[in-house]
Amino acid sequence: MSPPQQPSSTNPNSLKIRLTHRFLHNLNNLNKKRSNLDNTQIHRRSHRVKLAAYASMARVVGSRRAWSRAILWKIRNRKVFTRNKRVDHKTTHHHHLARSIKRRTTNHSNHKREYVDPNGNSGQEVKLRKLVPGVETMDACGLLDETADYIKCLATQVEVMRNLVDLYSTI
């Protein structure tokens, strides 16, 4: 049963279609670049397909979301990183900021509560921050909101990939 309200940007039908188009486009580009195939290539190709999947997701959602921005940023800077190894400058600042926020607010997390700690720095929130891109410094509301969107898109992307696997393997 689909929920009664579906904002158009997260309407599963249009999201799925957009993801499918973008992912197929990326796969097609991958296919064009391929060289002769051997076993070592398959592993790299699998990695590239995975990157294409995340890139598709982030591309379709664009800069509207922190998680998609984080993925796009990572992708753009991967090339810089492998060439220059100068990216540390930006990422350490980011991590330093996250750590200092965490230090300031750990007092509040000792109190055992049923609800999510509003600063989002206790228990499971910490694990969640490692799983969802772009949420390191968000408060609990932002974290939950981003996670919900991330899950929706990720689940749709998985569905697209499953459909493609079925398509490729049954023809």
Place this chain on the structure above:
Amino acid sequence: MSSRRSGSGASRITDDQIIDLVSKLQQLLPELRNRRSNKASASKVLQETCNYVRSLHKEVDDLSDRLSRLLSTIDDDSPQASIIRSLLN
């Protein structure tokens, strides 16, 4: 449960906001979606969320692996390729 609102009107996160977001998240989780009580505990929802995200990541890995193997079996002149091309247009 009463929600606490900051007197100064600063954007303090209210309990209600968090409850609302947690229940929205719960609706997305396959494990908890069908619970009759629409309020699983927040920590349970978070835990399931972490598990679900991890399992989705793993699925992407597996599917990428399968897709890459299947891709290699398709060459440009095959009927599969033309279907894919038509899907793209």
